[in-house]
Amino acid sequence: MNWTAVEENEWEPLPEHVLVEKINDHQVEWRFIEGYHQNEGFFPSIYLWDAFAPEHIFGPAGNGTYENWNEDPLSWTGEYIGTGPYKFKEFQEDDYLLLERNDDYWGPLPEPEQVLFKLYSDAGPLFLALEGGDIDCTEAAAPPAKYDDYVANPDLTVGVVPDLGINYMGFNLHPTGGYEPLQDLALREAIAAAIDKEYIVDIVEAIGRRKAIRAFKPDPVPRNILREILELALRAPSCENTQPWEFAVAGGNKIEEIREAVSGKIDEKHNSDLPLPGRYSEPFKTRRKAIGMKLYEIKGIPREDMDKRKLWRLQGLRFFEAPAVIYICIDRSLYFQDDVINSWSVFDCGLVAENIMLLATQYGLGTILQMQAILYPDILRAILGIPDSKLILVGIAIGYPDTDDPVNQFRTERASLDEVAKWYGFD
Ligand SMILES: Cc1cc2nc3c(=O)[nH]c(=O)nc-3n(C[C@H](O)[C@H](O)[C@H](O)COP(=O)(O)O)c2cc1C
Numbered sequence: 529m530n531w532t533a534v535e536e537n538e539w540e541p542l543p544e545h546v547l548v549e550k551i552n553d554h555q556v557e558w559r560f561i562e563g564y565h566q567n568e569g570f571f572p573s574i575y576l577w578d579a580f581a582p583e584h585i586f587g588p589a590g591n592g593t594y595e596n597w598n599e600d601p602l603s604w605t606g607e608y609i610g611t612g613p614y615k616f617k618e619f620q621e622d623d624y625l626l627l628e629r630n631d632d633y634w635g636p637l638p639e640p641e642q643v644l645f646k647l648y649s650d651a652g653p654l655f656l657a658l659e660g661g662d663i664d665c666t667e668a669a670a671p672p673a674k675y676d677d678y679v680a681n682p683d684l685t686v687g688v689v690p691d692l693g694i695n696y697m698g699f700n701l702h703p704t705g706g707y708e709p710l711q712d713l714a715l716r717e718a719i720a721a722a723i724d725k726e727y728i729v730d731i732v733e734a735i736g737r738r739k740a741i742r743a744f745k746p747d748p749v750p751r752n753i754l755r756e757i758l759e760l761a762l763r764a765p766s767c768e769n770t771q772p773w774e775f776a777v778a779g780g781n782k783i784e785e786i787r788e789a790v791s792g793k794i795d796e797k798h799n800s801d802l803p804l805p806g807r808y809s810e811p812f813k814t815r816r817k818a819i820g821m822k823l824y825e826i827k828g829i830p831r832e833d834m835d836k837r838k839l840w841r842l843q844g845l846r847f848f849e850a851p852a853v854i855y856i857c858i859d860r861s862l863y864f865q866d867d868v869i870n871s872w873s874v875f876d877c878g879l880v881a882e883n884i885m886l887l888a889t890q891y892g893l894g895t896i897l898q899m900q901a902i903l904y905p906d907i908l909r910a911i912l913g914i915p916d917s918k919l920i921l922v923g924i925a926i927g928y929p930d931t932d933d934p935v936n937q938f939r940t941e942r943a944s945l946d947e948v949a950k951w952y953g954f955d
Pocket residue numbers: 738739740741742819844896897898899900901922939940
């Protein structure tokens with residue numbers, strides 16, 4: 529199949545918004561007006577849902593049993609065809625569709641001899657049937673209010689499927705059932721124009737938008753959002769695909785407990801699992817100083833005001849009041865290996881951490897990766913039950929950014945590419 533986007537004025541004639549032309553027996557071309565379907569990626573996804581039916585059976589030149597199949601499929605009386613692992617057996621309108629195993633299937637045969645698809649007109653009865661064991665599974669998304677119960681229910685397995693597909697907004701244009709103002713094309717166009725599509729889908733945008741957030745709103749981050757972010761972040765590459773990362777996610781009363789406990793430690797020497805950076809040489813020293821000074825300036829903290837500096841440090845220890853923190857841990861054996869220190873697993877965790885932070889931006893969340901989050905690992909082990917066999921590398925505080933706070937309103941500088949990149953073998 530070929531897709532071609534054309535300008536509106538090239539459109540001859542303009543019967544609908546899509547034109548399908550047969551090129552030869554094995555190729556068809558779909559033409560659509562550029563921009564009409566928002567983007568070209570959306571177009572194939574819609575039209576691939578259409579079924580392709582063999583004309584020699586179903587068309588007017590077919591066996592004549594049924595020429596009208598696409599208008600009234602229920603009245604089909606001929607033979608059902610297909611090449612999949614199951615074939616059609618029975619269909620009861622508004623009730624069920626029964627498939628039976630196709631023993632002539634070319635691939636490995638599936639175990640179940642029959643598959644029954646029950647039809648439910650809405651989610652209420654569907655999920656009651658699932659809870660009552662009347663059905664074995666559903667692809668439908670669990671209602672948000674029931675999600676946590678389902679995860680906790682030992683009789684149910686909840687699968688999380690990363691959704692990178694393009695979602696759509698549907699308008700109900702039914703003349704009586706629909707919402708009347710939506711009949712107005714200009715309104716629909718205005719809604720489409722108001723959706724910031726790049727914001728939603730563009731990774732480049734996310735890289736540009738991410739920055740360390742140091743003031744959060746108290747609103748909790750729903751657990752399922754944190755799960756989605758972590759699920760997607762797991763696609764990070766890792767050294768020899770070892771996937772060394774493990775996460776300990778604290779929110780609710782647990783993060784409050786940690787906040788309280790570490791606040792009481794502020795004057796005590798810390799003992800992080802991994803040593804903190806020592807003295808920096810140039811140009812790193814200057815860069816480090818610049819961010820520290822900038823933050824003091826924004827917070828109105830004179831350099832010599834030790835009390836204010838301590839209060840600011842306390843805010844850091846308290847995750848800037850973020851409602852959740854994700855600790856990234858690795859197995860101790862990955863880092864301390866016989867006679868070597870293996871820093872590659874720590875490197876891998878940096879990759880997963882960046883994934884988490886970029887994804888969080890896409891969900892309207894803010895993050896800050898913090899050394900300050902792991903200064904007192906004993907407290908974390910006691911409160912979260914992290915065993916000694918795991919090293920706690922870093923914490924990512926996560927929550928909804930308080931965009932009014934000046935501390936979130938500046939961007940850090942970067943050295944120019946020319947300062948950090950040298951090119952070899954290029955003109
Ligand atoms: C490994 C690492 C540890 C960090 N630890 C802290 C921290 O403890 N406290 C803090 O305020 N910021 C911390 N940061 C945030 C950095 O200061 C920040 O990423 C950097 O200044 C660049 O700014 P940007 O993230 O806004 O682009 C840390 C960042 C990294 C990568």
